[in-house]
Amino acid sequence: xxxxxxxxxxxxxxxxxxxxxxxxxxxxxxxxxxxxxxxxxxxxxxxxxxxxxxxxxxxxxxxxxxxxxxxxxxxxxxxxxxxxxxxxxxxxxxxxxxxxxxxxxxxxxxxxxxxxxxxxxxxxxxxxxxxxxxxxxxxxxxxxxxxxxxxxxxxxxxxxxxxxxxxxxxxxxxxxxxxxxxxxxxxxxxxxxxxxxxxxxxxxxxxxxxxxxxxxxxxxxxxxxxxxxxxxxxxxxxxxxxxxxxxxxxxxxxxxxxxxxxxxxxxxxxxxxxxxxxxxxxxxxxxxxxxxxxxxxxxxxxxxxxxxxxxxxxxxxxxxxxxxxxxxxxxxxxxxxxxxxxxxxxxxxxxxxxxxxxxxxxxxxxxxxxxxxxxxxxxxxxxxxxxxxxxxxxxxxxxxxxxxxxxxxxxxxxxxxxxxxxxxxx
Amino acid sequence: xxxxxxxxxxxxxxxxxxxxxxxxxxxxxxxxxxxxxxxxxxxxxxxxxxxxxxxxxxxxxxxxxxxxxxxx
Numbered sequence: 001x002x003x004x005x006x007x008x009x010x011x012x013x014x015x016x017x018x019x020x021x022x023x024x025x026x027x028x029x030x031x032x033x034x035x036x037x038x039x040x041x042x043x044x045x046x047x048x049x050x051x052x053x054x055x056x057x058x059x060x061x062x063x064x065x066x067x068x069x070x071x072x073x074x075x076x077x078x079x080x081x082x083x084x085x086x087x088x089x090x091x092x093x094x095x096x097x098x099x100x101x102x103x104x105x106x107x108x109x110x111x112x113x114x115x116x117x118x119x120x121x122x123x124x125x126x127x128x129x130x131x132x133x134x135x136x137x138x139x140x141x142x143x144x145x146x147x148x149x150x151x152x153x154x155x156x157x158x159x160x161x162x163x164x165x166x167x168x169x170x171x172x173x174x175x176x177x178x179x180x181x182x183x184x185x186x187x188x189x190x191x192x193x194x195x196x197x198x199x200x201x202x203x204x205x206x207x208x209x210x211x212x213x214x215x216x217x218x219x220x221x222x223x224x225x226x227x228x229x230x231x232x233x234x235x236x237x238x239x240x241x242x243x244x245x246x247x248x249x250x251x252x253x254x255x256x257x258x259x260x261x262x263x264x265x266x267x268x269x270x271x272x273x274x275x276x277x278x279x280x281x282x283x284x285x286x287x288x289x290x291x292x293x294x295x296x297x298x299x300x301x302x303x304x305x306x307x308x309x310x311x312x313x314x315x316x317x318x319x320x321x322x323x324x325x326x327x328x329x330x331x332x333x334x335x336x337x338x339x340x341x342x343x344x345x346x347x348x349x350x351x352x353x354x355x356x357x358x359x360x361x362x363x364x365x366x367x368x369x370x371x372x373x374x375x376x377x378x379x380x381x382x383x384x385x386x387x388x389x390x391x392x393x394x395x396x397x398x399x400x401x402x403x404x405x406x407x408x409x410x411x412x413x414x415x416x417x418x419x420x421x422x423x424x425x426x
Numbered sequence: 427x428x429x430x431x432x433x434x435x436x437x438x439x440x441x442x443x444x445x446x447x448x449x450x451x452x453x454x455x456x457x458x459x460x461x462x463x464x465x466x467x468x469x470x471x472x473x474x475x476x477x478x479x480x481x482x483x484x485x486x487x488x489x490x491x492x493x494x495x496x497x498x
Contacts, residue, residue: 076491124448125460296453296484358480361487368490372447376490380452 011040016064016334017048022192022408030351033339036066042325048408050090051202052191062089062313062332063325068343068363070322071335074314075367081314081333082107083371088409089313089334090192099249100188100210102257104371114246114254115374117239118232121169124377131381137164138385146394146423153399154416158271159186159263161386165378166262170255171224171231177216184212185263188256192407195414213259214252221251258374264410265308266379270386271402271413272306273298277391278399278418280353287355288395291388298355299383304362305353310338310411312366337363338411394420435479436497441466443493450494453485454478467493 014032015021021029036043042065047058065071074081084107086097097105103114120126127134138161145156163182172178188209191202200208217236224237236251246254277284287294314333319326327333340363342350347357365373373379390397397420405412437457446465450458457471457478474482479496486494 072492123460124451128451128455296481300484300487358483359487360484365490368492370445372445372490376447376449377452380449 011036011043014043015045016043016408017045017061019049019192019406023406026404029338030342033066033336033342034344036064037339037343041065041067042070042323048089052090052092052096052206057093058091060091060332062334063322063327064334064336065322066336066339066343067323068340068346068361068367071337071340071363072367073322074333074335075363075369075371078107078370080317080320082317083111083312083314085315085332087312087314087371089311089332090408091332096207096210099214099253100206100256102250102253104257104261108370111370113241114250115370117235117254118258119374121232121235122374122378127377127381130378131385134165134378134381135385135388137161138382138389141386142389142393146420147425149422150419151417152415153274153397153418154267154271154402154413157386158267158413158416161270161382162263162266165382166259169232169262170259171229171233172216172220177219180212181216181259182263184209185256185259186267188213188260189264189410190405190407190412192409193405193414196405210256213256214249217252217255218248221248261373261375262378264412265375266382268308268405268410268412269302269306269379269383271416272308272411273302273383273387274390274397274399274416274418275402275413276302276305276353278397283353283355284391284395287387288391291392294355295384295388295391297357297360298387299380300360300362301353301355301357302383302387303364303380304341304347304357304360306411307337307341307362307364308411309364310409311336312371335367337366340367393423396421435474435476435482437469437482438495438497439467439469440493440495443491444489445491445493447490449488449490450485453488454481457482458485 042063044061044063046061050058065074083105086092086101086105103111141157141161145151167178172181188206190196191205197205220233221237224234228234236254239246287298311334316327316329316331316333318329344350365376397418399416399418402413403415405414444466446460448460457474459468459470461468482496486496
């Protein structure tokens with residue numbers, strides 16, 4: 001990752017609301033955020049170009065936080081920066097927010113209750129127990145591809161590993177329903193990408209995927225209530241608050257949010273990792289020389305540079321001031337993780353991919369606070385397992401130029417053709 | 427603020443900030459644990475070897491609430 005900063009660009013030329021901005025290269029977008037951090041770190045933008053709302057309802061502009069420190073401040077002050085009106089910059093109709101975003105778009109106390117249902121399953125202590133099981137999944141998957149010597153890493157590996165782990169944790173049996181669910185989880189956030197949308201609108205893509213996942217919840221929940229298992233769908237089906245179970249819509253929304261978070265984030269980070277190491281043979285050599293000793297630092301640097309989510313949004317609950325900029329109650333505030341992770345005041349030489357970087361306080365999982373990524377430990381463990389297998393067994397894997405997903409939210413890779421020396425089996 | 431002597435390194439844990447996210451366990455599993463009841467970090471190894479310095483620094487960076495500090 002390198003960014004050249006055009007000297008002629010001024011912050012006035014940068015339009016974070018334009019679809020065309022998000023179709024630019026990573027380097028161009030990085031350069032724009034560098035200009036913003038330097039010249040206008042809390043800029044105002046017009047309403048984002050979106051087809052999720054009709055134009056007459058899409059009338060709210062937004063403030064942007066581009067500095068690491070400001071993003072952390074907002075993340076840690078949920079009383080001022082609320083999640084209850086939705087957390088992505090494109091506003092949804094309120095009824096759609098309820099069906100899609102679940103506890104990520106709630107404040108305390110309901111957020112605390114719902115997040116609590118599955119929190120135990122994702123806590124780092126459990127991940128230590130699951131590490132061997134996750135490594136086994138990674139090993140099996142690399143077994144399946146290592147001998148071929150070539151293939152689309154994003155499709156053959158990156159998409160598949162999180163899907164298997166998610167399906168197993170939630171107890172989705174192999175078969176049509178699992179495939180439909182995983183496919184919907186991988187498709188939902190692609191509503192901004194013209195290729196994925198084809199002749200459908202973004203709203204149709206999002207709504208179709210949402211309904212597929214709700215359908216899964218509707219099929220499984222009654223079955224798990226009758227025959228409880230050890231899986232997370234059983235936990236959801238049986239969870240009670242003050243003696244009341246969640247409604248079907250609440251469970252469906254929970255599965256949408258957690259399913260998308262599980263299937264459409266680590267996936268992109270792992271594809272980006274292969275891309276970064278292909279572009280930086282010196283860093284690959286460093287890792288390959290001592291995989292067990294350097295993998296933890298490598299995972300953190302991959303997370304910093306890949307930031308599978310570009311942003312999260314908050315809504316101000318009261319008038320407030322950030323970096324001298326007045327923000328009024330009710331206004332939208334977008335937290336740009338992609339920018340905070342390259343903040344020159346926090347990271348030396350921020351555009352250098354450096355697996356030995358220390359300290360590396362990236363905000364890929366959010367800037368702290370109650371919405372800190374529930375799956376952070378799972379993501380870290382999954383990336384560590386997968387990249388350890390790859391750079392031990394097919395260390396010369398080389399990818400060509402990725403096909404990036406176009407959009408303001410998900411920083412994704414759709415396709416990543418790669419070649420490697422086929423692994424020989426003894 | 428709990429100060430724990432660690433030979434050449436000293437780990438400072440700010441329990442007012444710690445929210446029990448437990449990412450430090452991943453970075454340095456022999457040094458940190460989470461108290462299940464209190465949902466807060468506990469330091470298992472008050473005297474970690476110098477070769478854990480890198481892991482401890484990672485734990486500091488990975489902490490989402492900025493509750494950890496390594497001094498020395």
